[in-house]
Amino acid sequence: MSSVPQDLLYTKEHEWVRVLGEGGICVVGITDYAQSKLGDVVVIDLPKVGSKLAFMQTAATIESYKAVSDIYSPLTGEVKEVNPELSSNPGLVNAEPYAKGWLFKLAPSELGSERAKLLGPDSYANLIAGLS
Amino acid sequence: MSRLRETALHHLYAGKARMIEFNGWDMPVWFSSIEKEHLAVRNAAGVFDISHMNRTDIEGADAEKLLEYACDAGISGLGAGDMRYTHMLNENGGIIDDGIVFRLEDEHFLFVTNACTETRVNDWLARLVSAGNYRAKLRHEGPDRAMIAVQGPLAAQTLRAILGADIRELGRFKFVIRDSLIVSRSGYTGEDGAELIGSGPAVGEVFERLLESGVQPCGLGARDTLRLEMGYPLGCVDVTEEVTPLEMGAEKLIDFSKDFVGKSAIVGKAATRRFRGVLTDQPAVLRGGSEVLSGGRKVGVLTSGTLSPVLRRGIGMGFFPANMQPGSELTVNLRGRLLSASLTKPPFIRKQ
Numbered sequence: 001m002s003s004v005p006q007d008l009l010y011t012k013e014h015e016w017v018r019v020l021g022e023g024g025i026c027v028v029g030i031t032d033y034a035q036s037k038l039g040d041v042v043v044i045d046l047p048k049v050g051s052k053l054a055f056m057q058t059a060a061t062i063e064s065y066k067a068v069s070d071i072y073s074p075l076t077g078e079v080k081e082v083n084p085e086l087s088s089n090p091g092l093v094n095a096e097p098y099a100k101g102w103l104f105k106l107a108p109s110e111l112g113s114e115r116a117k118l119l120g121p122d123s124y125a126n127l128i129a130g131l132s
Numbered sequence: 133m134s135r136l137r138e139t140a141l142h143h144l145y146a147g148k149a150r151m152i153e154f155n156g157w158d159m160p161v162w163f164s165s166i167e168k169e170h171l172a173v174r175n176a177a178g179v180f181d182i183s184h185m186n187r188t189d190i191e192g193a194d195a196e197k198l199l200e201y202a203c204d205a206g207i208s209g210l211g212a213g214d215m216r217y218t219h220m221l222n223e224n225g226g227i228i229d230d231g232i233v234f235r236l237e238d239e240h241f242l243f244v245t246n247a248c249t250e251t252r253v254n255d256w257l258a259r260l261v262s263a264g265n266y267r268a269k270l271r272h273e274g275p276d277r278a279m280i281a282v283q284g285p286l287a288a289q290t291l292r293a294i295l296g297a298d299i300r301e302l303g304r305f306k307f308v309i310r311d312s313l314i315v316s317r318s319g320y321t322g323e324d325g326a327e328l329i330g331s332g333p334a335v336g337e338v339f340e341r342l343l344e345s346g347v348q349p350c351g352l353g354a355r356d357t358l359r360l361e362m363g364y365p366l367g368c369v370d371v372t373e374e375v376t377p378l379e380m381g382a383e384k385l386i387d388f389s390k391d392f393v394g395k396s397a398i399v400g401k402a403a404t405r406r407f408r409g410v411l412t413d414q415p416a417v418l419r420g421g422s423e424v425l426s427g428g429r430k431v432g433v434l435t436s437g438t439l440s441p442v443l444r445r446g447i448g449m450g451f452f453p454a455n456m457q458p459g460s461e462l463t464v465n466l467r468g469r470l471l472s473a474s475l476t477k478p479p480f481i482r483k484q
Contacts, residue, residue: 039150039161039162039165039166039353040165040166040167040168042167042415042417042439043415043416043417043439063417064166064417065166065167065353065357065417065438065439066161066166066353068417068467091167094165
């Protein structure tokens, strides 16, 4: 069973979002389900710090031995930081998808309206239960 | 879509592996992780279910003559217990498939070829038999038979404990028959090891005892990354009927002193393109279909590729101008990303 933490929001495309504090910064990653389907993550192409992303715009690509996957930005906003560990250790996405395997942090500009478009943990758990 | 075929060992690992469809078979792509399985084979031992390979039993007074005519490599020089890598060509010198001929007895052979060409190879052999009136009976091994590969530096000693036979007493590309199992010292990974062929239950028992001994079960994902690090071609992916053995650099394997199908198309000819490797200077997962450039000009297309788990750099295979020297600087266009690379003569990693 893939883990689905209760304190996160999700997209149908298997990204997760952690809203920090009052929502000034959000952390983005891919779910346990997504990493288990991809297999060993070996190359990650992250967005540039300072780039502006629109809701569900391609933000990154993740490659495993068998597949290339686009990662979408779950929120509109500006990229503030990317995970510096991933270039030398992309396997963190497999080992700790919700912790050390985070992808990027962004400052959301439309959190109030876009939050409702994201899935809660129960909805996301139902979604993947129907897939696997 | 029709139901996928299952090997005789499928029930031993169903539910424990990520499965994919491979040439009509339901096969494991990985058990735990491609990388973990790859490194287990390089550093310890791994076992693969390769029962999907096409195995043709050929028996009769003209079995040797048939294979001499069907294959580009010499067959008559093989004694019982010898194996040989060969191609089977069409009339134009194109490779129908590559495979391994086992000489079981004087008038009895086993020909192991790829799963992807099963219908083509079976039809082709049957056509040669009837056209040449050879006294040879073809029997294709069914789903009750199985084949595994046990590979890695610890494969021989682990197998010895199970079989009571030491493959290290066999030369490379030799086999013995032990309790109805064909045990050969061969493989597709670059590591020492064995391949076993026999009934489903007999091979299945060895498979399970290997797992109990701590041997890593491996899927087709690691089989592909391992063979790519060695620069071994894959049937239907790198090798097709559009490719000649000269382009594969296989001249030394061909016996031009005999008559064989496709000989007239290749004898005395020189290849204008060669099967070579491409190595990037940074981590990348190279993929078949990517264009390769030199000085801004397209010089080839990758037929297959991956990231080398050992080198942590992109590796790929493809056909390049024969006069292009290994070491030449190249650029690989990977979905629009331009990667610096060099032309190499595989293997990408050196084994002792």
